[in-house]
Amino acid sequence: MSIKSELRKEYLSKRQSLSGLEQNKLNDLLLIQLQSMELPFANILLSYIPMEDRAEPDTFLFSDYIKFLFPQIQIGYPITNMKLGTMEAYLTNEDTEFEKVQYGLIEPVSEHLIRPEEVDIVIVPLLVADRSGYRVGYGKGMYDKFLSRCRNDVFKIGFSFSNPIEQILDIDRNDISLDVLICPNQKYFFK
Numbered sequence: 001m002s003i004k005s006e007l008r009k010e011y012l013s014k015r016q017s018l019s020g021l022e023q024n025k026l027n028d029l030l031l032i033q034l035q036s037m038e039l040p041f042a043n044i045l046l047s048y049i050p051m052e053d054r055a056e057p058d059t060f061l062f063s064d065y066i067k068f069l070f071p072q073i074q075i076g077y078p079i080t081n082m083k084l085g086t087m088e089a090y091l092t093n094e095d096t097e098f099e100k101v102q103y104g105l106i107e108p109v110s111e112h113l114i115r116p117e118e119v120d121i122v123i124v125p126l127l128v129a130d131r132s133g134y135r136v137g138y139g140k141g142m143y144d145k146f147l148s149r150c151r152n153d154v155f156k157i158g159f160s161f162s163n164p165i166e167q168i169l170d171i172d173r174n175d176i177s178l179d180v181l182i183c184p185n186q187k188y189f190f191k
Helices: 004-016 020-035 059-069 142-147
Strands: 044-046 074-081 086-091 097-100 106-109 121-124 155-159 180-183 186-189
Touching: 020 059, 020 180, 044 059, 059 121, 074 106, 074 142, 086 142, 121 142
Parallel strands: 044 074, 044 121, 121 155, 155 180
Antiparallel strands: 074 086, 097 106, 180 186
C-alpha cells in the first residue's frame, strides 16, 4: 500500500487523530531537530500557513527560528491558482494581511511577487515522504511545478510527524525530492 492516493488518506487520518497536546510535543521535537542542523545561508524563505483541520506541522515555529538565524531573511507565502494548478510566491511583512481561500488555504494579500530563482529555502508541505526524499502532498503537483522553476541549489525541507516509508510506488517524472526530511526523532538527508 504505497501509492499516493492511499498514503494520502492514511497519513492525513493519522495526523488528524493526534490530540492538540500530541501535536505540540511533536512540533517541539521537529524544532529541536531543525535547531541541530546547519542550514544554508538564505535571503528568501518560502513557507506556508499550516491548516489546522489537516493537523499540519507548525511552520511558524520553523520560519521564526530560521528568521532568528538569518535576521535579514524575507519570508514569502504561496498564492495558488487552482484552475491552472500553479502557485507563485509573494513576499510578506508584519503588516501583510492574509485571507482564507479555496480548500481552506490561507494566502497573503500581497503584490510583491518573488521570482522562483530568488528563493533560497522552501518549506515544502507533505503528508508522508519516502526514504528517497519523495513526498505525498495533496495531489495537485503545485509545489513540484514551482520547485522546477527554482535554482538547482534551492534547499527543500519537509517536516513530518511520521518517519519516512520505504518507497512511494507511483513517483512521477515531474516529482522533485526533498533535500532533508525532519521527523521528531531524526533527520533524513537526500542526494
